[in-house]
Amino acid sequence: MSHHDERTFVMAKPDAVQRGVVGEIVSRLEGKGLKMVAGKFVQIDEELAHEHYGEHEDKPFFDGLVEFITSGPVFAMVWEGADATRQVRRMMGATDAQEAQPGTIRGDLGNDLGHNLIHGSDHEDEGANEREIDLFFDEDELVDWEQGTATWVYEDADDH
Template identity: 55%
Template sequence: MDRTFVMVKPDGVQRGLVGEVITRFERRGFKLVALKLLWIDRGLAERHYEEHRGKPFFDELVRYITSGPVAAMVLEGREVVTTVREMMGATQPAKALPGTIRGTYGIDVGRNIVHGSDSAASAAREIGLFFADGELIEYERALDPWIYER
């Protein structure tokens, strides 16, 4: 099965949306295999957003993501990277479709509730940044045959 990294950002945690975000993904059929609440330090934030280093918004992005606790998680399932991105909605909440997480709860691009990996390679990198070996749990769910044909 594919895996992706998802993070409920400080605004989502402060607004009490962690459970709602997890519920949406679980109801879609994705399996939660890792979850932690943490306060990201500057070093981890800079490594996480390395691709944006040198861009005008980099410092503000790092300042924001370190401003409060986040909920980091790993989801597992078929096509999980692309499906999670679709469920989150466009980065700019004003352009996010109604019913998506950002379309429902987001107002401002700088406070858009949730982050999700944009590719399988990014997912592997981000999972490695936030979770140590052994923190991802392997388990069978009784409902999997009702979600996947094989």
């Protein structure tokens, strides 16, 4: 991983899996030039859900979050690229899919606030990426590989 790149945690939620749009989500991130370095199809249990959403434990919507995220399998991923966290957040669109702009993942594919298809680490929360990546992946599950298209994605790809 070069000094320009960062890694970010992304999850296709149970509704994305059930609706068969995981491939579309992956395609969009690949199309942007981001590089997947880890992916895992997993059924989240109560314990992992509580760890993942720990910051919301005292909020009224917490139980609903846990219930939803454990309702079916998810596809957990780690993506890498220049300013990856912010890029993914922009591509996801507003949390409430009805507010999300066309062209964003939620704007094009989502329909409401609860079922909003995708989770991405918060770029404003220092350490969110590392915390979430560690929760879902062991260090040896992150694959370091050279992306052949990098020179076509970034102008200064020699620096990447």
